[in-house]
Amino acid sequence: MNDMLTPSLLTAFTVGLLSSLHCLSMCGSIMGALSFALPSQTQQRWWYLSAYILIYNIGRIGSYIIIGALLGQVSETLIKQMFLHDGHQLLSVLTIVMMLMIGLYLGGWFSQLVQLEKIGKPIWRYLEPLGRRLMPVDTLPKALAYGTVWGWMPCGIVYTMLLMAVTLGSAIDSALFMLVFGLGTLPTLLASGLFTSRLYHFARNPTIRRWIGSLIVLLALISLFFWFQHSQNQEHATHHHTMHTQE
Template identity: 45%
Template structure:
């Protein structure tokens, strides 16, 4: 059975910190406890990430459930295989992008921009974030931001053909992104400087690339 491991997606989310910095850094920095007069921003930061993770899990549930229903007749195994390959190819492109070796991923991310253009006005109405419901809501909206890492994880959930497993895959990915975004909230400047170091970007990017190459090599050996 074609399955992306929970660990692989967790690692991809963890190593993709440089991309997370670009996509979510502005909001997370604004919520940073170091910029607050008290510790209330910890609650807002937690609310933002809770909303974001909830969106990822919903995406995984929908993707896995839809494909599970479509594949229940057993006639679309080739589609499942193609989705599995596509998910790992996007991971490879993400790794090359993080390493500064390819910009092709940015073109793929453009696919989701029409949806984001519809959601973005809603997010602007929630700014500035002052309450927990606002933080939860903007986190939930930000979960739909066009992102190559999310695309890869979503395709993995789609290829799982299971609502429950799709949800778990997206949860594993979301938990992988969490340490970077929490650290970004506390050590925003230092983390940004670290992730911009060429050797850090190159190393993390190549490791993400490996998470996409290894499953494809295993598939070729079957």
């Protein structure tokens, strides 16, 4: 298993949990519309409503896993063919840089990240009408199908996380990374279906967004510090081994 995987999974869950307020501000209205479109008897039974919302999100996370696996397979093939020297170090730095970008974006200091959404718009142009045909979502299979379509909606943060997943260089690791990221977003989006209006306004609060962005930036800088320390230790160990061999 990739040496980068364990810390990467922790990063994926943390970013998912913290960035889910951004997801809520972007998609909370969709969750609310889906919830209110359900039959009144479903809305009145919170456990039944929760089942629908959970199934939506299972479909969404399933799409993240599929996309992650596909891109991870491409990455794995390219890395094997290119045999990059010090590729592990380069990919580690790229992961930290992208985490930093997410923090700056959430804090409102780097709006350019939204440009990534243009990548998925051609695909979304074909999938969005399919999602509309599934409305009203009045059965659990429809909820799963709608969630699966929803997972392909263009999103700068999701795309950045996919780029981070690709740096792992493995279809399985990339899919697992996106699964853990999706699980990180789950608590907030589950709650959004039950308490839409309150959470929606909370998520759009600029002060809250700046605090969350600052926290992710701090985590990225801490990761960079530990990466630098690890690199220095490896360089020292390599130098010591070389000197010992020459003796």
